[in-house]
Amino acid sequence: MQAAVLKEIFHIYSQGVADAATIDRAIAIGPALRWAVMGPSSVFYLGTQTPEMYEDFVKGLVNEIKGGFVADAEFDIDESLIATYAREVYQTIGSKGQSPLLSLRNSGVIGIRKALELASATREVDPS
Numbered sequence: 001m002q003a004a005v006l007k008e009i010f011h012i013y014s015q016g017v018a019d020a021a022t023i024d025r026a027i028a029i030g031p032a033l034r035w036a037v038m039g040p041s042s043v044f045y046l047g048t049q050t051p052e053m054y055e056d057f058v059k060g061l062v063n064e065i066k067g068g069f070v071a072d073a074e075f076d077i078d079e080s081l082i083a084t085y086a087r088e089v090y091q092t093i094g095s096k097g098q099s100p101l102l103s104l105r106n107s108g109v110i111g112i113r114k115a116l117e118l119a120s121a122t123r124e125v126d127p128s
Contacts (some may be wrong), residue, residue, distance in 0.1 A: 011071030020089045036112050037119075052115050 009023050018026065034043045048057045064070075094101070 007071050007075065007077070010077045010081060010085065013085055019092070019093050020085060024077055024093065037116065069114075 005027070010025055012018055013020065018024075032039070044057065044061070045051070045054055048054050069096070
């Protein structure tokens, strides 16, 4: 799954849709938060107005994929794209080194886990 996400990142980046930092923010504040609580199938299921609409919802997503909104199988990640992307990540996201990013990741994961444990405990106490 991470490889598929990386391919999409390269596709978006190569099309000039967003820079590396913007792509990271979009994933971190969008699907990553929801996926920390439940997997993508559950999130997509909640994206419908009623459970009966789920199959049509998925068909719509598949049609978007077929319509070219994602990188197709022929999308090639060439050496110059890799070099440009890696240089940008190093110069922007990684400009202060790995230590601050490691601290952010570690404290963030701990915080999310604590919040999920609290939410789970609350749900067990009050099933409504």
